[in-house]
Amino acid sequence: MLSHCSALRQVDSMGKVFYLSKTTVVVCSILGIGAACTIIALSVVYSQEKAKNNESLPPTEKPTTKPPVTSSPVTTPSSDNPWDQYRLPKSLVPDHYNVTLRPWLTPNETTGLYIFTGQSTVEIVCVEETDLILIHSNKLNFTKQANGQYATLKSASGGTVPSIIESFPVTKTQYLVLRLNGKLVKDHRYHVFTDFTGELADDLGGFYRSEYMEDGKKKVVATTQMQPTDARKAFPCFDEPAMKAIFHITLIHDTDKIALSNGEEKESSPITIDGKTLQQTVFKPTEKMSTYLLAFIVSDFGYINSTLDGVLIRIFARKPAIVAGQGEYALNITGPILKFFEDYYNSTYPLPKSDQIALPDFNAGAMENWGLITYRETALLYDEDFSSNSNKERIASIISHELAHMWFGNLVTLRWWNDLWLNEGFASYVEYLGADKAEPEWNVKDLMVLNDVHRVFAIDALASSHPLSSKEEDIQRPEQISELFDAISYSKGASVLRMLSDFLTEDVFKRGLQTYLDEFEFGNAIYTDLWDHLQTAVTGSSTSLPKTVHEIMNTWVLQMGYPVVTINTTTGSVTQEHFLLDPDSEVTTESPFNYEWIVPIKWLKNGDIQDPIWLQVKSALFNEMKTTGTDWVLANQDVVGYYRVNYDQANWEKLLNALSTNHEVIPVINRAQLIDDAFNLARAKIILTELALNTTKYLISERDYMPWESALDNLDFFYLMFDRSEVYGVMQAYLKNQVTPLFEHYKTMTGNWTDVPKGHLDQYNQVNAINLACRSGLEECQNLAKMWFNQWMTTGVNPIHANLRSTVYCNAIAAGGAEEWEFAWTQFKNASIAIEADKLRYALSCTTQPWLLNRYLEYTLDADMVRKQDATSTIVYIAGNVIGQSLAWDFVRDRWNYIFTQYGGGSFSFSNLINGVTERFSTDFELQQLKQFKEDNAETGFGSGTLAVDQSIERTIANIKWISENKQTVLNWFKTEAAL
Numbered sequence: 001m002l003s004h005c006s007a008l009r010q011v012d013s014m015g016k017v018f019y020l021s022k023t024t025v026v027v028c029s030i031l032g033i034g035a036a037c038t039i040i041a042l043s044v045v046y047s048q049e050k051a052k053n054n055e056s057l058p059p060t061e062k063p064t065t066k067p068p069v070t071s072s073p074v075t076t077p078s079s080d081n082p083w084d085q086y087r088l089p090k091s092l093v094p095d096h097y098n099v100t101l102r103p104w105l106t107p108n109e110t111t112g113l114y115i116f117t118g119q120s121t122v123e124i125v126c127v128e129e130t131d132l133i134l135i136h137s138n139k140l141n142f143t144k145q146a147n148g149q150y151a152t153l154k155s156a157s158g159g160t161v162p163s164i165i166e167s168f169p170v171t172k173t174q175y176l177v178l179r180l181n182g183k184l185v186k187d188h189r190y191h192v193f194t195d196f197t198g199e200l201a202d203d204l205g206g207f208y209r210s211e212y213m214e215d216g217k218k219k220v221v222a223t224t225q226m227q228p229t230d231a232r233k234a235f236p237c238f239d240e241p242a243m244k245a246i247f248h249i250t251l252i253h254d255t256d257k258i259a260l261s262n263g264e265e266k267e268s269s270p271i272t273i274d275g276k277t278l279q280q281t282v283f284k285p286t287e288k289m290s291t292y293l294l295a296f297i298v299s300d301f302g303y304i305n306s307t308l309d310g311v312l313i314r315i316f317a318r319k320p321a322i323v324a325g326q327g328e329y330a331l332n333i334t335g336p337i338l339k340f341f342e343d344y345y346n347s348t349y350p351l352p353k354s355d356q357i358a359l360p361d362f363n364a365g366a367m368e369n370w371g372l373i374t375y376r377e378t379a380l381l382y383d384e385d386f387s388s389n390s391n392k393e394r395i396a397s398i399i400s401h402e403l404a405h406m407w408f409g410n411l412v413t414l415r416w417w418n419d420l421w422l423n424e425g426f427a428s429y430v431e432y433l434g435a436d437k438a439e440p441e442w443n444v445k446d447l448m449v450l451n452d453v454h455r456v457f458a459i460d461a462l463a464s465s466h467p468l469s470s471k472e473e474d475i476q477r478p479e480q481i482s483e484l485f486d487a488i489s490y491s492k493g494a495s496v497l498r499m500l501s502d503f504l505t506e507d508v509f510k511r512g513l514q515t516y517l518d519e520f521e522f523g524n525a526i527y528t529d530l531w532d533h534l535q536t537a538v539t540g541s542s543t544s545l546p547k548t549v550h551e552i553m554n555t556w557v558l559q560m561g562y563p564v565v566t567i568n569t570t571t572g573s574v575t576q577e578h579f580l581l582d583p584d585s586e587v588t589t590e591s592p593f594n595y596e597w598i599v600p601i602k603w604l605k606n607g608d609i610q611d612p613i614w615l616q617v618k619s620a621l622f623n624e625m626k627t628t629g630t631d632w633v634l635a636n637q638d639v640v641g642y643y644r645v646n647y648d649q650a651n652w653e654k655l656l657n658a659l660s661t662n663h664e665v666i667p668v669i670n671r672a673q674l675i676d677d678a679f680n681l682a683r684a685k686i687i688l689t690e691l692a693l694n695t696t697k698y699l700i701s702e703r704d705y706m707p708w709e710s711a712l713d714n715l716d717f718f719y720l721m722f723d724r725s726e727v728y729g730v731m732q733a734y735l736k737n738q739v740t741p742l743f744e745h746y747k748t749m750t751g752n753w754t755d756v757p758k759g760h761l762d763q764y765n766q767v768n769a770i771n772l773a774c775r776s777g778l779e780e781c782q783n784l785a786k787m788w789f790n791q792w793m794t795t796g797v798n799p800i801h802a803n804l805r806s807t808v809y810c811n812a813i814a815a816g817g818a819e820e821w822e823f824a825w826t827q828f829k830n831a832s833i834a835i836e837a838d839k840l841r842y843a844l845s846c847t848t849q850p851w852l853l854n855r856y857l858e859y860t861l862d863a864d865m866v867r868k869q870d871a872t873s874t875i876v877y878i879a880g881n882v883i884g885q886s887l888a889w890d891f892v893r894d895r896w897n898y899i900f901t902q903y904g905g906g907s908f909s910f911s912n913l914i915n916g917v918t919e920r921f922s923t924d925f926e927l928q929q930l931k932q933f934k935e936d937n938a939e940t941g942f943g944s945g946t947l948a949v950d951q952s953i954e955r956t957i958a959n960i961k962w963i964s965e966n967k968q969t970v971l972n973w974f975k976t977e978a979a980l
């Protein structure tokens with residue numbers, strides 16, 4: 001699944017204006033003390049509209065001792081009962097299910113509830129004698145059968161069948177328990193039948209409903225989100241990824257609706273129930289698959305289609321969106337991306353059809369249901385007039401990410417959630433390869449350094465980080481599983497796999513991957529199975545490694561964090577050390593490798609590529625790294641390695657000199673790296689803050705996107721820490737001066753803002769230029785924004801190019817008052833495309849009027865005003881506004897109980913919410929408030945945001961310290977530079 005942060009990222013990115021920190025965007029991040037930010041979180045905050053995927057949430061290296069948030073047991077079991085265990089017993093496995101579901105798209109007249117009804121028969125195989133059947137089930141009401149129990153049991157193998165003597169639901173561990181008066185026989189097959197009712201709630205989890213308006217009428221869609229543990233909310237099932245089975249699905253619905261599921265439609269025919277004529281759609285049986293990949297949808301959406309080598313490809317969305325052509329882009333790129341992955345995996349697409357559908361309400365960014373991928377509208381629908389290039393890139397990346405899962409994740413599935421990082425990290429890596437195939441002009445592969453590597457560096461440098469790999473027994477409860485959907489799993493997973501593919505070579509990586517998929521298709525694996533296959537591929541190739549794939553990768557997967565490699569060009573010594581953003585933080589997590597890594601180092605001397613070296617110990621001498629005269633060394637070419645680099649002072653000076661005299665001798669990705677490494681090394685007190693700030697001086701002549709973006713990501717932290725202090729003025733003066741040439745450059749390039757820059761990255765950097773120019777107070781920029789917005793308000797025709805809308809809207813609303821805000825709100829409510837609505841929703845948070853911000857905060861908890869899926873990100877946007885910060889914090893504190901109960905189920909975004917509203921915290925007073933908040937709500941709890949509360953406290957403490965140590969230095973540096 002892709003988190004919705006992804007979604008946020010793009011939006012945010014767009015515009016940050018004066019009062020707004022880009023980091024707002026952090027919504028998505030777990031954020032460390034660091035700079036950047038997705039889900040939900042976490043990402044580098046990008047200032048551009050760029051986008052990507054992800055989710056957030058802190059990991060769980062250890063199970064917490066807190067009770068689960070969800071519920072209390074119905075029975076009062078002693079903990080010896082098998083149904084008190086969160087994991088299924090090994091006695092029974094499902095073979096296939098026959099499930100019929102009927103979602104009611106109108107509420108029950110008496111109760112007002114939307115419901116669905118269903119019947120299910122599952123054929124189970126007994127692999128160990130047992131007199132107990134446990135099936136996952138959550139929030140389902142079962143109908144009593146003739147036997148007086150909630151289920152019936154029959155033999156499918158002949159012979160006698162024990163009777164069910166007791167049946168009851170267990171709320172805490174989410175089971176339907178059937179106790180028998182005799183044993184099921186090993187190797188015999190049985191049928192378990194249930195008849196049940198569930199609520200078709202608007203809670204974005206399991207079988208749920210999404211609503212939208214069309215032609216003034218409310219329309220309801222029934223849809224699903226099963227991952228990770230909500231299939232059990234749709235029908236009783238063995239809801240673990242290794243319990244693969246075949247599913248025969250039937251959906252019953254009104255005759256004017258269409259029904260979709262994972263499989264192809266087999267037949268659809270009228271059926272009369274209680275005198276009412278309905279439609280019954282029967283689907284062909286699925287392949288053998290995991291429950292979390294199921295999908296059932298009833299809607300009256302439209303679609304467009306094409307075929308590729310016999311595979312039917314369809315894009316579904318609300319009819320007006322289809323009529324407007326918003327599905328065309330997705331349809332056009334799906335074929336080429338599917339072809340790319342068939343080739344990459346050397347495996348034909350495993351299913352006869354590939355449906356993709358855009359839903360008005362969807363919690364994550366997208367979900368890789370096998371054969372029926374679900375998306376947020378913004379992640380699938382593209383409109384030439386409304387979508388920015390960042391929106392477009394995000395669509396290409398997310399489609400690529402989800403299609404990658406059709407094999408990696410769906411055809412071959414990790415056995416248990418503890419290996420989620422491999423599933424998500426892999427898709428987050430190869431999505432760039434697929435997107436690059438669809439859009440070869442974009443250079444998207446380079447952007448992974450900003451979107452994933454830099455982004456997760458910020459989080460993985462905290463003492464509270466966690467290793468990629470968790471132990472199976474440590475991940476049991478649904479919240480523990482949900483917590484794994486974090487930046488570490490996605491972005492660190494992607495980063496270390498990219499490094500692995502690079503040092504193996506792409507050919508070897510592909511070969512190992514192909515034999516892995518071949519061996520485990522339709523089954524399950526663990527992450528070391530992939531290493532085995534890669535090792536075999538290495539053995540048959542010319543790649544030579546200093547150690548085995550297992551040995552090298554263990555150092556990256558089994559311990560948290562990453563090293564800073566220090567190169568001394570006088571002595572040739574190269575050393576490594578665990579990089580901690582806060583050098584005073586205490587690392588309590590033990591590492592099996594004592595925080596040493598096996599580090600592949602690609603490097604340059606004076607711009608020339610050298611033979612790569614491997615650092616396998618703490619410290620070693622490499623004579624080839626010694627330099628004389630003006631020679632300089634630059635390590636981690638293209639930031640393929642997952643580590644930071646530091647140098648002796650003389651080499652730093654030579655690199656700074658190279659930047660200021662002829663920056664192009666340093667590859668563009670490494671220019672971005674030098675800035676990011678320097679700022680973070682300074683945060684860690686390894687180098688002086690002045691040295692980090694010095695890396696921004698050459699930006700006055702930089703035109704490329706990546707270095708600017710890297711600088712802006714890092715300067716965001718300065719904005720957050722200083723936008724309420726005296727440093728702000730001189731910092732603004734300096735940045736205004738640095739960005740003015742870039743602003744002029746784009747003004748010229750675009751013929752006074754009338755054209756669009758040709759290059760994708762140029763388009764991004766144009767947004768950066770306008771963003772920073774307006775934010776730092778360049779009047780010409782601010783006037784431009786106001787003029788455009790005003791033109792829109794007076795003529796009703798929007799003159800602003802989609803790429804610039806977020807930024808321009810935000811700046812204009814910040815400069816304006818109630819009239820601008822109301823205009824934007826009306827546009828938001830009337831927007832027919834979600835991508836436009838998202839830009840406005842973000843921009844509405846930019847106002848400087850406290851009363852407007854407070855009212856907007858109230859709107860976030862009213863689903864008629866702001867969709868539930870957007871509530872937390874909107875609150876975080878408001879907190880990103882320096883004026884909204886304290887209002888949002890007060891609001892969240894005040895409403896915590898309500899927010900938690902209303903938004904708690906199945907949503908991933910609590911950690912974003914908490915990290916987001918506390919991001920700017922940097923005073924003792926704020927620290928006290930935060931601690932009080934933790935204490936006051938100990939009883940309600942923080943759910944998936946539990947770790948985020950502690951992280952926020954840790955971050956606030958670090959911020960307080962950083963400000964006290966750096967404020968004067970930073971003030972002086974900016975004063976000097978601004979005066980020049």
Ligand SMILES: *[C@@H]1O[C@H](CO)[C@@H](O)[C@H](O)[C@H]1NC(C)=O
Binds near residue numbers: 108109111
């Ligand atoms: C509506 O709910 C009531 C009370 O639960 C129930 O008796 C009735 O059958 C329901 N109506 C329909 C049409 O299902």
Ligand SMILES: *[C@@H]1O[C@H](CO)[C@@H](O)[C@H](O)[C@H]1NC(C)=O
Binds near residue numbers: 096122
């Ligand atoms: C499920 O349906 C299929 C196809 O109609 C049928 O062959 C199979 O016996 C059914 N299985 C169960 C457990 O009812």
Ligand SMILES: *[C@@H]1O[C@H](CO)[C@@H](O)[C@H](O)[C@H]1NC(C)=O
Binds near residue numbers: 113140141197199
């Ligand atoms: C299930 O039963 C509970 C308790 O009787 C009731 O409150 C709830 O509304 C029922 N749900 C559905 C979908 O009928």
Ligand SMILES: [Zn+2]
Binds near residue numbers: 001368427
């Ligand atoms: Zn994914």
